[in-house]
Amino acid sequence: MFEKISVFKIVKFALKHYIKSYKFFFFAVILLGIPHGLLHSVATLVFSQRLFDTIADVITKGEPLGKTYLIIIAAGAVFIIREILEGVYNFLFTVLLYHKPCGEIIKMIHSKTARIAPVCFEDTRLHDTIEKTETGMYAIIGIVSYIIVLIAIYVPYFIFMAFYLHNLQPYLIWIIVLAFVPSLFSQAVKTGIAAKFEDKASPIRREYDYYKTTIAGRTYYKETRKLGAYKFFLFRLLTSMKKLSKAEWDRNKKINLIELSTNIVTAVGYAGALYMLVSALISGDITAGAFAAVLASIGKLYEWMRDLIKEGIGDFAMDIGRARNFIRFMELPERGGVDAIPDYDKGIIAENISFTYPNAEHKSVDDVSLEIKPGETIAVVGANGAGKTTLVRLLMGLYTPTSGVVNLNGMDTSAVNSKSLFAGISGVFQNFQRYQMTLDENVKISDFSSEDKIDFVLFESGVDCKNTNTLPNGKETMLSREFDGVDLSGGEWQRIAIARGLYRRHNIIVLDEPTAAIDPIEESRIYRKFVEISKGKTAIIVTHRLGSAKIADRVIVMDKGKIINTGPHDELLQKCELYAKMFNAQAVWYKKNGGEFLT
Numbered sequence: 001m002f003e004k005i006s007v008f009k010i011v012k013f014a015l016k017h018y019i020k021s022y023k024f025f026f027f028a029v030i031l032l033g034i035p036h037g038l039l040h041s042v043a044t045l046v047f048s049q050r051l052f053d054t055i056a057d058v059i060t061k062g063e064p065l066g067k068t069y070l071i072i073i074a075a076g077a078v079f080i081i082r083e084i085l086e087g088v089y090n091f092l093f094t095v096l097l098y099h100k101p102c103g104e105i106i107k108m109i110h111s112k113t114a115r116i117a118p119v120c121f122e123d124t125r126l127h128d129t130i131e132k133t134e135t136g137m138y139a140i141i142g143i144v145s146y147i148i149v150l151i152a153i154y155v156p157y158f159i160f161m162a163f164y165l166h167n168l169q170p171y172l173i174w175i176i177v178l179a180f181v182p183s184l185f186s187q188a189v190k191t192g193i194a195a196k197f198e199d200k201a202s203p204i205r206r207e208y209d210y211y212k213t214t215i216a217g218r219t220y221y222k223e224t225r226k227l228g229a230y231k232f233f234l235f236r237l238l239t240s241m242k243k244l245s246k247a248e249w250d251r252n253k254k255i256n257l258i259e260l261s262t263n264i265v266t267a268v269g270y271a272g273a274l275y276m277l278v279s280a281l282i283s284g285d286i287t288a289g290a291f292a293a294v295l296a297s298i299g300k301l302y303e304w305m306r307d308l309i310k311e312g313i314g315d316f317a318m319d320i321g322r323a324r325n326f327i328r329f330m331e332l333p334e335r336g337g338v339d340a341i342p343d344y345d346k347g348i349i350a351e352n353i354s355f356t357y358p359n360a361e362h363k364s365v366d367d368v369s370l371e372i373k374p375g376e377t378i379a380v381v382g383a384n385g386a387g388k389t390t391l392v393r394l395l396m397g398l399y400t401p402t403s404g405v406v407n408l409n410g411m412d413t414s415a416v417n418s419k420s421l422f423a424g425i426s427g428v429f430q431n432f433q434r435y436q437m438t439l440d441e442n443v444k445i446s447d448f449s450s451e452d453k454i455d456f457v458l459f460e461s462g463v464d465c466k467n468t469n470t471l472p473n474g475k476e477t478m479l480s481r482e483f484d485g486v487d488l489s490g491g492e493w494q495r496i497a498i499a500r501g502l503y504r505r506h507n508i509i510v511l512d513e514p515t516a517a518i519d520p521i522e523e524s525r526i527y528r529k530f531v532e533i534s535k536g537k538t539a540i541i542v543t544h545r546l547g548s549a550k551i552a553d554r555v556i557v558m559d560k561g562k563i564i565n566t567g568p569h570d571e572l573l574q575k576c577e578l579y580a581k582m583f584n585a586q587a588v589w590y591k592k593n594g595g596e597f598l599t
Contacts, residue, residue, distance in 0.1 A: 007269050013327055021104060022084070025092055026257045029564035032089045033152025038160065039082040045164065045297045047075045048564050053289030075589035093148070101144075105137045108330070119399050123358040124426050128202045129329050136326025139319035145394055146316045154308050161301060168294070169285045171274060182265040186258045194318045198325070205243045211237040266302070274296055337417035342409035342424060345505045347538065348372040353404030354561075355394055364390040366561035367404075375508075377539040379552035381579070387561040388542045392510055395540070397421035409508075422592040427510040428501035434493055438465075439471060441570040442496055446504040455501060460529045463492070498526060508538040544585040555579070 019026050032455065052070050120126050126527070163554055165172040214220045214233045223228055281291040348371070355365040365387045371469045372378055372395070380388045393399045397413035406413045408421060426446075435442050443454050454475070458465055471477040478485025479496075488496070501509060511530065531539065541552060549555045550569040557565045557572065557579045566575040572579040 005327055007320055010320055010323050010327060011147070013330075014140045014323065015147065017108075017140075018144045022101065025535075026144075026461055029084060029089065029092045030086060030152045032092065034156050036082065036085040036283070037088045037153035037156055038217060039078055039085065044300075045161075045293055047071060047193055048296055049289045049293035050286075051075075051289070052292040064549065085340065089323055092193065093145070101140070105140060112330055112332070112334075116332050117335045117400075118393075119410070120332055125314050126332070128206065129325055130330075132198065132202050132325035136322045136324070136329070139322035140235065140326055140526055142315060142319040143323055146319070148389070150308075154304070155445075157304060162487045163343050165294070166421060167282050168290055169276075172280065172294075174276070182262040182269065186262040189258055190317060192252055192319045193254050197247060198321050201244060201247050202325075204240055204247065206242040211240060215268070228348065241456065241492055247294055255577055270298075270302060281592045283522070294385055335418050337415055339412045340416045340420040341505075342411060342420065344409055346407070346422065347374045347410070347412040348495070348508075349407045350395060350401075351405045351407075352364075353401040353406055355390055355402050356401060360369070363402075363561050365394060365401075368561075369562050370395075370556070370563065370566075372538060374538055374542070375536050376554065377541070377552045379541045379543060379549035379555045380547055380558060381546055381555060381582070382542060383556035383582075385560075386543075388557040388558055389512055390561075391558065392512060392540055396425060396427070396508075396510060424505065424507040425509070426501045426504040426506035427512065428498050429510075430513040432497035432500075434496070436483055436485075437477065437478070437497065438485075439479055440475040440478050442479060443500050443503050445500065454499075457533075458504040460533055461495045461501055461502065462526060463495045471540075493525070500532070502530070508540070509534055510540045510542070512542040513544065524548055524551075546586055 051068065051071050054071060057066065058065060058208055066346065093100060116126075145537055152296060162173055211233050214224055215237060216228065247481050274295075277286075277294060280286045286294070310482060350368060350370045353365060354363050356363050368391060370391075380392060381389050382388050390399070394401055394413075395408065395416070397406065397408050397411075397416070400406075400414045409424070411421060435445065437445075439458075440454065443458065443590075455465075456473075461535060464476045465471055470486070470488065472486065481487050498511070501511070511527075523545060524547060526540065528551060530541075541548070542547060546569075552569070554566060555572055556563055559578060563580065565572060567575070573583060
């Protein structure tokens with residue numbers, strides 16, 4: 001998943017995706033850039049030589065001034081044409097070949113994220129790659145931009161300068177070599193330094209961002225301060241900052257030492273170029289006009305060479321390292337699979353399935369076989385780490401088993417794509433999202449077409465839209481203080497999450513411990529309502545509270561990744577020691593009513 005990627009492959013990838021979407025603008029910028037670059041630099045050199053030689057002829061030979069005026073007029077016309085071309089070139093380059101592709105590449109990232117196999121998110125290396133993907137996105141644009149500038153501006157300029165100097169005196173071509181070689185060598189070394197730095201700095205940067213969130217993030221800062229944990233997280237933040245700063249210092253120190261060495265060599269080369277020019281003038285190999293023009297342009301030559309090597313190739317080298325991360329992300333394994341039509345009469349069948357998380361040593365689910373009939377309500381119980389949530393993710397097709405087969409509504413989850421698998425499935429999870437939108441939008445996020453259904457699921461989930469103290473604008477209340485709305489309690493948010501899951505059209509629904517912030521009695525009420533609403537549909541409830549498991553047709557007891565027993569609640573109390581022990585330990589959570597636990 002994280003193999004090395006060559007520079008050639010990166011450039012090919014960037015050009016392929018770029019030209020595919022922006023072929024016309026890509027070539028238009030190059031065709032405009034060539035005359036723009038030549039007029040901007042080369043014309044200055046040619047007109048300077050002609051002007052100096054003409055003035056010399058006027059002074060030494062008494063030539064008329066008319067020719068001088070013609071050269072000045074021609075230079076003015078070239079200047080006007082150059083400015084027009086520059087304006088058009090900059091517009092095409094900046095607006096159409098930079099800003100617009102940014103939006104397209106962002107769409108690529110989000111589209112790719114949706115297609116990545118969910119199990120990949122259990123690998124920490126993926127999170128490092130995602131952290132570096134945004135900079136890699138801009139690097140792709142930077143690589144293409146550099147190639148455009150190289151083809152349109154630099155290559156024509158240096159080709160012309162090579163011919164021009166060669167025609168004046170063949171050995172003057174060494175001026176370009178003396179300017180080029182030292183800087184090129186330094187950038188080759190800096191490329192490796194930059195790539196190593198990115199690999200080292202990314203996980204540190206991710207740590208730094210996380211600890212910064214624990215101190216100032218909206219969902220963290222209250223608890224952080226109430227627990228007196230501010231100093232602890234600040235220490236962690238400063239530690240990660242120091243590690244990041246040290247890595248940056250080491251990188252910059254190496255790069256600056258290399259640049260200092262090459263700058264000294266370049267300065268020696270510049271002095272050598274001046275010596276060659278003076279020698280050529282004294283020996284009569286070049287005219288005074290050519291000497292003056294080349295002398296005036298040699299600074300420009302070194303400046304362009306420095307820009308090409310230091311800023312151009314230097315930035316290109318940095319972008320190559322960053323783009324590598326973007327391409328790694330784009331080449332991550334996708335879920336894939338074929339289209340299929342679910343058959344809701346076939347239920348869910350798991351045959352000898354096992355699952356191991358990436359980089360884990362032990363199986364989270366170990367050789368489990370299970371059949372859930374259509375319309376059946378199943379409760380999955382067990383201690384923390386028993387494998388309950390992992391089993392449900394396998395049954396729903398979110399993960400594919402390491403071994404064994406899961407058939408969901410007649411579809412092999414390892415062979416069918418996510419769109420087909422998730423059609424008709426809804427869920428409410430313990431770590432549900434609190435979207436900073438209106439109540440109406442929070443619930444209807446999966447489908448905005450049904451207006452009557454939302455009132456029903458809000459009522460059944462216990463969300464009181466008429467309570468103006470909690471929801472001053474009813475369903476249109478913004479659920480975020482950051483957007484001038486309200487903030488709800490954990491229990492209120494959980495009711496909204498349940499309403500969201502019930503609202504989605506489904507034949508199968510999963511409740512994975514979404515009621516942790518609700519008291520056991522209220523949880524039982526919600527689950528009873530849930531069973532009533534889901535009548536005739538397959539329902540899977542994952543819960544720690546065994547009192548709520550009584551509403552299920554069948555209870556599955558898990559321990560250490562295995563199903564150790566299954567059956568109705570009353571039967572398990574008699575035949576499953578672990579289940580009975582867990583239930584009796586939790587009995588004190590419920591109030592007695594006529595000798596029966598409220599469930």
